[in-house]
Amino acid sequence: MSYAYLFKYIIIGDTGVGKSCLLLQFTDKRFQPVHDLTIGVEFGARMITIDGKQIKLQIWDTAGQEAFRSITRSYYRGAAGALLVYDITRRETFNHLTTWLEDARQHSNSNMVIMLIGNKSDLDSRREVKKEEGEAFAREHGLVFMETSARTAANVEEAFINTAKEIYEKIQEGVFDINNEANGIKIGPQASPTNPSLPGSGGAAGAANSGCC
Amino acid sequence: MPIGNIIKKASSLILGDEKSSEKIDMVYEDNEMLFCKNNVCLHPPTVARKESDIVHYPGYLTCTTKTFIDQYNRAKRPTLLLTWIPNSSLCKCSHSNMEIRVNSEHKSSEGSGQGIRGDDENTADMQDLKNELQPLLGGQTAAIDNLAALLKKNPITSVNITISNPQIENTNIPQSYNCIVVDPDRESSDNGCQGQLNSDGSASDDNNPNWMTPELLAFKHNLVFPDSANATPTVRRKAVMKCRRFSVDLSQMRSLRLFFNDDKCTSGQLVIASRESQYKILHFHYGGLDHLAQVLHQWHCFLHNITLAPGQEKQNLPYRHFMVCRPEVKKSEMHPDEGNVKKITTNFFYGTLLNEKGQIEDDLLLRKCVFFGGLEKSLRKTVWPFLLKSYSFSSTFEDRALLMDIKRQEYQEITSKRFYSMSPEEQVHFWKTVQSVVEKDVVRTDRSNPFFCGDQNPNTEIMKNILLNYAVYNYNSGISYTQGMSDLLAPVLCEVQNESETFWCFVGLMQRAFFVCTPSDIDQTLSYLRELIRIMLPAFFAHLQQHEAMELLFCHRWLLLCFKREFTEAVVIRMWEACWSNYLTDYFHLFLCLAIIAVYADDVIAQNLRTDEMLLHFSSLAMYMDGQLILRKARGMLHQYRLLPKIPCTLSGLCKRCGPGMWDSEHRPALQCVGHMDDEKCTLAMD
Secondary structure: OOOOEEEEEEEEEOOOOOHHHHHHHHHHOOOOOOOOOOOEEEEEEEEEEEOOEEEEEEEEEEEOOHHHHHHHHHHHOOOOEEEEEEEOOOHHHHHOHHHHHHHHHHHOOOOOEEEEEEEOOOOHHHOOOOHHHHHHHHHHHOOEEEEOOOOOOOOHHHHHHHHHHHHHHHHHOOOOOOOOHHHOEEEOOOOOOOOOOOOOOOOHHHOOEOOOO | OOHHHHHHHHHHHHOOOOOOOOOOOOOOOOOOEEEEEEEEEEOOOOOOOOHHHOOOEEEEEEEEEEEEEOOOOOOEEEEEEEEEEEHHHHOOOHHHHHOOOOOOOOOOOOOOOOOOOOHHHHHHHHHHHHHHHHHHHOOOOOOHHHHHHHHHHOOOEEEEEOOOOOOEEEEEHHHHHHHHHOOHHHHHHHHHHHHHHHHHOOOOOOOOOOOOOHHHHHHHOOOOOOOOOOOHHHHHOOOOOOOOOEEEEHHHEEEEEEEEOOOOOOOEEEEEEEOOOOEEEEEEOOOOHHHHHHHHHHHHHHHHHHHOOOOOOHHHOOOOOEEEEOOOOOHHHOOOOOOOOOOEOHHHHHHHHEOOOOOEOOHHHHHHHHHHHOEOHHHHHHHHHHHOOOOOOOOOHHHHHHHHHHHHHHHHHHHHHHHHOOOHHHHHHHHHHHHHHHHHHHOOOOOOOOOOOOOOOHHHHHHHHHHHHHHHHOHHHOOOOOOOHHHHHHHHHHHHOOHHHHHHHHHHHHHOOOOOOOHHHHHHHHHHHHHHHHHHOHHHHHHHHHOOOOOOHHHHHHHHOOOOOOOOHHHHHHHHHHHHOOOOOOOHHHHHHHHHHHHHOHHHHHOOOOHHHHHHHHHHHOOOOOHHHHHHHHHHHHHHHHHOOEEEHHHHHHHHOOOOOOOOOOOOOEEEOOOOOOOOOOHHHHO
């Protein structure tokens, strides 16, 4: 499927905060309470539309690689957006945000859009972190904030799409250099300057029409 | 007739000219269907650890010629249109009255006992089908009567591939069409089907006698995923996500690649990569891929001819790459002992390997047999503790009984230490840093394995205890729990079962795992792997250099979990055992990495994939690679490495740790200094 831009996202945060579940809810619109622990990186992708333009989100869900810590920071390389996730029912996951944020800021490009996510909002009875605290942290560090529930899908779409909107606005403002792929943005095949002499560049009739990802 | 000839014959018949396969100047009609195959699966991206996790979306694959007229110079450009249509949209009433289960005779149909759906629904389905197929039909439709008349004049031969017996045979359409109605019990409903087909009208191109209507083929072929193969797909059908129709102009794609994963080279995957690195993997579980290869090859020859005609330039060739990848290990690339060493059976183990006192005198023979042939499943519980150094090969039955007693006590002491000997502060710290994570992880480990599934599974509790005790056991050495350990523990627990014995096996296993490594150990291993790639796979090494991908991101999970998530469990255990045997090398895992790259990385170089694309490439191959082949290849590469006359000093450590047997008595390679950075010392100088 053709798209105007491809944005690379990464999802980070303590173990068990629901990173993979958020991804699955966003890409597959389903919640899988029981799934295997993520080790390494797993990929998800989905097309969204912003301002009438097709944008492909390529999402890297990373976890469980303490052994390779020094190296896996390179996952941040070339990410346009990051979802920094904590679990509202576990205070310590909120307390670790500073470390995650430092890590992200240190190893990513300075324009990376970071969205702070307080996940598991459906478990309000077990809440340990107030929404206001999340908001305050986000304000203090210049992040966008949202509480989500991968279980009920509340705000999941919005979290991913709002991040994309922010990236898109930055592109419009010229903050992102879209020709530098280190920024985590690629121009889709449709928007890229096509060479008419290339075979078939005019043959849009048979162009890709893919179903998934 | 050899299968190749059958394919050749079948394809030439399909192409309408029996002689044409020999020549390149065959003629293709526009909208000609060159290939069709039922039950080609798409697997939606899911977190799949095991074969049973994979969701199969069976569909119908067709490959049709198409001529595009270039809008700039009006030149005609022939291309192939590849279309995959999910079965769900082809034939929604398949369960009730259209299912034909293909058995060895491929003639019996299933009586599901379900009522026939209403005609209205059928009509609607057929309309859906027609709409779906419209692009393929080129806008021309005709009644089935016309087709029947055509068939009488021109018997059409199709390639029919049966599931249980994946051979290709030529069948005539009228015959195979008949197979829909062979079951007398189903006569009435089948008639209903036929009537439907008639009244609804199938499509046909009058001008093209070789044109087979997709409808007819859809009826002819088995459309539903067979119940026989694990039956998971049918259960999962209700899943919310759907794989939709997929249609691409192959000339617009960056590469097409065929991976064969069976010895007969009939089944495997077709991997389509678009120019923007989007991948589509179509799975041929039931053969037919060889036939597609043939069709594509002929088409390729045909196009090539056009391109080389005077006045046209070579780069106009629409297909940048078309590669058939037959992952075979040539006899010459194999270890000379390959195939000569048999799996260790219970009889061989107790009769030959163990002496009357219970000692393993010839441990080299045992390790060699494990390395090449593996172990009978029932012996794992007995032999793994040897391989994982719980006790020595020379221990007697008595020694082991005594030792196990001591070890059991020691294990109990660790458990009580965990419960009673920690200060309150220590307990809080332990809970925060270890226990809370372990508790979360054990219920996320190997859930699809029946041994661990379900809530409150006692085995999950045992896994938790072992991991917590392991953290306590190592408390002072700074190693505690690291995510991923549970992945390695689960298969051991599953086989050994006894908690204390599993624990000590796990201790041995962790000695060789990455989790307990210091960062410099990890760097050392990665640099060995880099060096091995440099000397064994120079083209791939050059690619890595070009893309500054020396950190080998794509290998990290392979090494960390010892390939657990790259292959299905049965073959992973073979790999583990081969590594644990320490036969010829302590670093067999690195040779397994090399083998994966050797077999599956041609595409990476050909398409010039960047670092992140490489990561995507290899992670999309997880669970689809042929593990047995990788094992053979790895053993072969180890053999080749051992034959090198010179090895770089950077790899000297790779040999140093190995016990006797690494080098043959008559051959010992020379070590050669390759030069170092200022702050490094050559290992040769240090020795």
